[in-house]
Amino acid sequence: MPNGVSLRGQLLGWLLLPLFLLLSVAAFLVYSETVKLTTLAYDRALFDSTRALSRQVQVRDGRIEVDLPAEARAILRYDERDTIYFQVKDAAGRVIAGDHDMPVPPAALHRVDLPIFYDAKLNGRSVRVAAVFIPSPLGTGTGETLIQVAETVFKRDSIMRDALVGIVVMQLCILASTALLVWLGVRQGLAPLDGLQAEIASRSHLDLRAVPERDAPLEVRPLVRSINDLLQRLEANIDAQRRFIAYAAHQLRTPLAGIKTQAELALRETTPQAMRHALEQLHISAERATHLANQLLALARAEPGALSETHFCRLDLTRLVKEASIAWVPEALSKGIDLGYEGSSVEVMVRGDPLLLREMVNNLLDNAIRYCPPGTQVTARVMNEGRPTLVIEDDGPGIPAPDRDRVFQRFYRAVVGDVGGTGLGLAIVADGAKAHGASVRLESLDGASGTRITIVFPPAQE
Ligand SMILES: Nc1ncnc2c1ncn2[C@@H]1O[C@H](COP(=O)(O)OP(=O)(O)OP(=O)(O)O)[C@@H](O)[C@H]1O
């Protein structure tokens, strides 16, 4: 349906236009039937005169005569509106009685003793003629005598005109009242939609309750159901966000309170050495709080439903992973870890959110470098074996089997000891992979030693 087309307009159009056509056809049929019946009735009356005249044809002294007294002639010619003509003609074509300049019946209609009707012109006026050929009476020669009565067509024309006007007026009345009824019906039929509209319009933005489905007409229920589904998803999403904000606030409150206390302590120190020491502690706490805030923001981006796939773009995973690895080289070097990139050197395209993908790769590299001792190797790899695949592996201590399922949970940390970290890194990886429709697999290499995390993306369509 094109933009801005009203349902009412469509319904009215679809109902009234065919109705108008139907009524026009009906009007035409009624009119032609009226014309036929009226013609038949007038023709019969005209032919009665012809018959009456034919009965007056007599034979006297071997010649045909018409015995028509003056009164009978007056009756024959009498009509309120039309002019009547008549004629009796013998087989030789002699006019025995009546008007001389009468037309002759078309040859095609010629038959004996049966009524003939035809239209003709007489003295410049249209006339209808009823004629009959009767066999010439005995002794008057062969051939037929022609008897004709004609009348002008004023009353026929006027009755047709009246019939036409009557039919058109009647049909227009029917059309107008039907239009009114249809309009009322459509208005009545669509009234529940207005109720629905009012119900939704009167709501506050916080009211995400389902729209009552039973008040809606059957045809609109699927739409109401979809709206309710959407409302439900929206509510779940808003709930998740609300919970996340409460949770993030709670997580940040403690480190921020700690920073404040440490700053107060530092201010109270009197010697520069003590002050410096206190400031160093403060710096560490501030770094941790910053890291926590960054991880929380990354997690918010990875949350289910936070990103819409319509905002994803096609990007080269090889390039993204290579760039991230290069950025981590100084950190790896400072820890005596050999960080390298292996795998595809050509483009491997995926559809996704570049920021979130970078966060995921950074977290995996950060983990490998953070939890592996000096002298170990960390390898990043991008492959395209049917599906774009990212692997980050190391030959470090590995993750103990009991922890492997739980490291993807938020705030779960398997390490003991002060290596820093919030326990959110792998949760970001897991949620981010889910947002991209990708799967994550965690393996510990060579028994307990080494960790390999593999993410398999869906193929990127053109
Ligand atoms: N490559 C790895 N080798 C050994 N253990 C690992 C490795 N990666 C993760 N882990 C373990 O899994 C736990 C969870 O990791 P995760 O990245 O989720 O949190 P984190 O590193 O502690 O904190 P964050 O990444 O938020 O700073 C870590 O505490 C660590 O014990």
Ligand SMILES: [Mg+2]
């Ligand atoms: Mg981590």
